[in-house]
Amino acid sequence: MALNSLLITGLLLSVLTFFLTKINKKLGSYFTIFSTLFVLVFLFGYMNDVGTVFNLWSFGGFSLQLVSSNYGWFFSIIMVLTYFLVSFFNPYWVEKMVNPASYNMLYVFSVVSTLGVFFAKDFLTLFIFWEMVVWSSLFIIPLGKSRKASVVYYAISTIGSFSMFFAIMYLYSLFQTFDIKSISQNLISSPNTAVMAYFVIIIAGLAKLGIFPFHTWLPIAHGNAPHTFSPVLSGGLVKMGAFIALLVSAIIPTSQIFSNHIHIIGVPYENYIIMVLGAISIIVGTLMAIKQEDAKRLIAYSTVANGGYILIGISLLDQVGFAGGMMHIFNHAMASAAMFLTIGAVAYRTGTTNMSELGGMIKKMPVTFAAYLIAIISIAGIPPTSGFASKWLIFQGLASEGLMFIAFATFFGSIGSFMYVFRPLATVFLGQLSPKHNDVKEVPFMMQIPMLVMSLLTIYFGVFPSQMLGFISKIQASLNIVPISVEGSKIYSFSGMWDSLVITAVFVIGFIIAALIFYTHKKAQPVDQMNTYTAGEFIYDPESYHYAKNYYAPFERLYKNHPSVEKFYDAIALRVNEFGRLVRSWFFSSNASVGVFWISVIITIAFFWGDKI
Amino acid sequence: MSYLIALMIVFIGFLWQVSIDGIQRKVTAKVHRRVGPPWYQTFMDIFKALSKSSITHGFIYDFGVMMALGGTIATFMFLPFGNIVAFNGLDNFFVVVYLLAIGSLGMAMSASGSGNAWAGIGIMRALTQMVAYEVPFMIVVFGMIHVYGTSSLSELAHVQQMNGILGWHIFTMPLGAIVAFISLLGMLNKVPFDTPIAPTEIASGPMVEYGGKHFGMLMLQHEFATLVEVGLFVNLFLGGGNLIEYLIKYFFVYTLVTLIYAVSARFRIENVVTFFYGVPIVLSLVQAAIVIFTGLGVNV
Numbered sequence: 001m002a003l004n005s006l007l008i009t010g011l012l013l014s015v016l017t018f019f020l021t022k023i024n025k026k027l028g029s030y031f032t033i034f035s036t037l038f039v040l041v042f043l044f045g046y047m048n049d050v051g052t053v054f055n056l057w058s059f060g061g062f063s064l065q066l067v068s069s070n071y072g073w074f075f076s077i078i079m080v081l082t083y084f085l086v087s088f089f090n091p092y093w094v095e096k097m098v099n100p101a102s103y104n105m106l107y108v109f110s111v112v113s114t115l116g117v118f119f120a121k122d123f124l125t126l127f128i129f130w131e132m133v134v135w136s137s138l139f140i141i142p143l144g145k146s147r148k149a150s151v152v153y154y155a156i157s158t159i160g161s162f163s164m165f166f167a168i169m170y171l172y173s174l175f176q177t178f179d180i181k182s183i184s185q186n187l188i189s190s191p192n193t194a195v196m197a198y199f200v201i202i203i204a205g206l207a208k209l210g211i212f213p214f215h216t217w218l219p220i221a222h223g224n225a226p227h228t229f230s231p232v233l234s235g236g237l238v239k240m241g242a243f244i245a246l247l248v249s250a251i252i253p254t255s256q257i258f259s260n261h262i263h264i265i266g267v268p269y270e271n272y273i274i275m276v277l278g279a280i281s282i283i284v285g286t287l288m289a290i291k292q293e294d295a296k297r298l299i300a301y302s303t304v305a306n307g308g309y310i311l312i313g314i315s316l317l318d319q320v321g322f323a324g325g326m327m328h329i330f331n332h333a334m335a336s337a338a339m340f341l342t343i344g345a346v347a348y349r350t351g352t353t354n355m356s357e358l359g360g361m362i363k364k365m366p367v368t369f370a371a372y373l374i375a376i377i378s379i380a381g382i383p384p385t386s387g388f389a390s391k392w393l394i395f396q397g398l399a400s401e402g403l404m405f406i407a408f409a410t411f412f413g414s415i416g417s418f419m420y421v422f423r424p425l426a427t428v429f430l431g432q433l434s435p436k437h438n439d440v441k442e443v444p445f446m447m448q449i450p451m452l453v454m455s456l457l458t459i460y461f462g463v464f465p466s467q468m469l470g471f472i473s474k475i476q477a478s479l480n481i482v483p484i485s486v487e488g489s490k491i492y493s494f495s496g497m498w499d500s501l502v503i504t505a506v507f508v509i510g511f512i513i514a515a516l517i518f519y520t521h522k523k524a525q526p527v528d529q530m531n532t533y534t535a536g537e538f539i540y541d542p543e544s545y546h547y548a549k550n551y552y553a554p555f556e557r558l559y560k561n562h563p564s565v566e567k568f569y570d571a572i573a574l575r576v577n578e579f580g581r582l583v584r585s586w587f588f589s590s591n592a593s594v595g596v597f598w599i600s601v602i603i604t605i606a607f608f609w610g611d612k613i
Numbered sequence: 614m615s616y617l618i619a620l621m622i623v624f625i626g627f628l629w630q631v632s633i634d635g636i637q638r639k640v641t642a643k644v645h646r647r648v649g650p651p652w653y654q655t656f657m658d659i660f661k662a663l664s665k666s667s668i669t670h671g672f673i674y675d676f677g678v679m680m681a682l683g684g685t686i687a688t689f690m691f692l693p694f695g696n697i698v699a700f701n702g703l704d705n706f707f708v709v710v711y712l713l714a715i716g717s718l719g720m721a722m723s724a725s726g727s728g729n730a731w732a733g734i735g736i737m738r739a740l741t742q743m744v745a746y747e748v749p750f751m752i753v754v755f756g757m758i759h760v761y762g763t764s765s766l767s768e769l770a771h772v773q774q775m776n777g778i779l780g781w782h783i784f785t786m787p788l789g790a791i792v793a794f795i796s797l798l799g800m801l802n803k804v805p806f807d808t809p810i811a812p813t814e815i816a817s818g819p820m821v822e823y824g825g826k827h828f829g830m831l832m833l834q835h836e837f838a839t840l841v842e843v844g845l846f847v848n849l850f851l852g853g854g855n856l857i858e859y860l861i862k863y864f865f866v867y868t869l870v871t872l873i874y875a876v877s878a879r880f881r882i883e884n885v886v887t888f889f890y891g892v893p894i895v896l897s898l899v900q901a902a903i904v905i906f907t908g909l910g911v912n913v
Binding site for chain 1: 616619620623663664665666667668669670671672673675678679680681682683684685686687688690691700702703705707708711712714715717718721722725726727728729730731733734736737738740741743744747748751752755756758759760762763764765768816821822825826827829830833881882883886887898901902905
């Protein structure tokens with residue numbers, strides 16, 4: 001199916017979903033699985049298709065056009081795959097939704113709109129579909145816990161959208177075209193405009209990717225969105241920001257345009273500034289994630305940190321770091337969506353995402369636990385999962401450039417991620433099982449499918465990362481970046497090679513040795529979870545014996561008085577609010593004399609200016 | 614073939630480290646004016662623990678122990694042991710650092726799986742301490758990797774041997790060596806950085822629930838982790854060398870660690886973090902900056 005008709009069909013399918021859900025809630029929810037699968041299947045055909053132009057709509061002298069490209073395919077397949085897998089959760093949550101019909105419609109609508117963003121040939125198409133995605137998610141978020149969340153989301157999103165729109169119109173006024181390719185050709189000859197365009201457009205990307213100082217919407221929106229939408233928000237939609245970053249730094253060839261500009265440690269200062277923002281997000285995201293008591297907010301802050309990795313990788317624009325950043329998009333989509341899904345699964349059975357109220361879920365939900373374990377191993381970047389592949393490549397990229405301050409942030413975030421990902425593991429899945437959760441069951445098999453598939457994909461691309469890096473090398477070639485060299489399961493970088501297959505084999509050998517030692521010795525006697533050493537105290541209550549609240553209290557104490565950009569935003573909001581109240585008290589008072597006063601003032605002005613007008 | 618060499622290294626490393634550990638107990642005893650146990654005491658401890666009966670708190674409790682020991686053994690297989698490198702080209706610094714985390718994660722998971730609150734506190738402290746010591750160490754090595762263009766540990770050891778003893782990074786990059794040595798104390802969980810274990814405060818933290826073969830396996834895990842951690846320091850800062858040289862250097866580094874821990878008291882956990890994020894992190898950044906921007910101390 002041609003790309004433009006796929007898009008139109010997808011949008012029609014979303015409308016169909018709406019009416020089907022009106023007829024039957026379950027039917028409509030199953031239809032979201034079908035719709036996303038439909039898009040996924042037809043999208044696969046565009047894997048190696050580059051440069052075919054599809055006309056979407058023409059009016060006057062303008063036309064909305066799509067063009068197939070390998071980077072667009074890479075982004076969109078990740079997005080649609082995440083949506084497809086998460087949609088298996090929809091039929092189970094539909095009963096708890098306030099407005100299931102519009103949820104299901106917007107769910108399909110937003111994924112199809114992202115295709116328009118990723119395959120846009122011109123900025124106008126990109127912007128229109130970008131706004132469609134923003135608006136559809138805007139209406140989904142309040143279906144969750146909080147209505148205010150979508151206000152915060154929209155406020156931050158608007159900053160990005162407006163600045164992008166301003167840049168697009170400015171570039172149009174200069175070059176009389178919306179076409180991305182011809183604009184990037186024109187920008188090469190006018191580097192000063194390019195600097196402006198780079199910064200103004202990338203703000204939209206930063207806002208979407210949740211980069212400091214625009215990260216504040218992520219914990220609020222992800223934490224309050226419906227449990228079925230948080231995974232796609234974090235795993236999928238956030239990656240649109242990465243696409244914008246890719247667009248303005250690689251598709252508009254900044255390494256070429258900025259090559260004569262001031263370089264900081266071998267990187268043009270423009271890219272370095274963006275990398276510094278990525279580094280700050282890593283540190284802020286990590287520190288804030290450690291503090292959270294709510295599992296969903298914790299994962300949202302980890303998304304902030306991982307957005308930093310992606311941005312740094314893409315801004316490096318080199319052989320290995322760029323490939324690492326691109327691969328991290330996929331890894332993070334799978335891992336964070338899986339984390340959100342497992343927490344959603346726990347919430348489906350227990351009704352809470354507050355970590356200190358849970359505990360010991362492993363006995364009741366082993367599959368969910370396994371999926372969470374694999375996801376966090378990938379987020380923490382430990383072999384043999386795919387998260388290690390991308391982190392290794394980003395480290396190599398940073399090491400080859402010698403960017404030590406950025407590297408400091410990435411190391412801190414990488415080690416710090418052990419701290420925050422371990423917390424839900426220990427407090428939700430391990431530890432003491434509260435008696436009120438004694439009758440909790442594993443989620444239905446339908447809900448286990450996406451978790452299992454995501455885990456398998458994480459391990460598959462961890463053992464065979466070259467499968468994906470091969471495709472990324474094609475993207476690099478099409479963007480005039482030296483492609484990463486891959487040979488079988490070996491990956492080469494400037495500082496040596498790495499063979500994922502051997503590492504996995506050695507890990508298996510090590511595990512076999514350990515298992516041999518374990519199983520050849522005396523069988524252990526199983527005891528109850530409460531039957532533990534308590535230093536002479538007698539504790540019969542599992543809840544008070546479960547160490548979950550204020551988990552990292554000593555570490556949090558070290559930065560409890562941290563400066564916060566939220567306070568700054570709150571201060572701005574307060575001022576705006578005060579100004580609004582001032583205006584209202586002047587003009588919109590319920591007191592009649594105020595109205596009479598303004599009417600007389602206006603009449604007086606009109607009277608004295610009358611003859612001049 | 615390389616797999617056989619790896620297994621051989623694991624066996625030799627086991628014998629070496631466990632004997633050394635026994636000798637260190639003698640050294641500590643001498644500092645404390647005691648007699649101390651015989652040098653083979655650690656062997657006896659491990660085999661005794663493995664042969665005794667134990668308890669289990671469920672699947673994850675067993676699985677975590679296996680993952681801890683297996684992951685740590687796998688890490689050790691990649692480390693150059695003297696001039697023996699089992700997997701040529703794969704003795705990559707980042708691979709070693711991250712594979713080592715599998716061992717820690719397994720142990721943390723197993724200990725949390727026991728449901729003991731002391732274990733939970735111990736794990737919390739261990740993870741916090743990891744953030745503290747790992748970052749300065751990685752920055753120092755980051756500078757090294759940048760200037761030599763290789764992250765292979767055996768090659769980094771090799772470049773130091775070209776200018777004789779004075780080419781060792783402990784002399785050419787003294788700031789980095791100091792930072793790495795302090796980080797090594799943190800990695801080994803030795804006093805003053807034994808906060809996660811802290812027997813007097815939190816009943817040995819992660820270890821509180823273990824007995825019998827589980828405890829024996831975690832003792833083994835600790836020995837292999839020590840092999841990796843001290844081995845990293847010897848390879849990166851003391852120039853590696855052939856097997857005999859390597860073992861001698863290893864012995865000296867480990868004895869120095871022992872001498873420090875025999876006479877120190879324990880840090881509180883937040884003090885560990887503020888300690889590492891004070892002077893060591895500044896020194897590590899200075900060292901990396903010197904290496905990257907001036908090239909001072911780089912062997913050519």
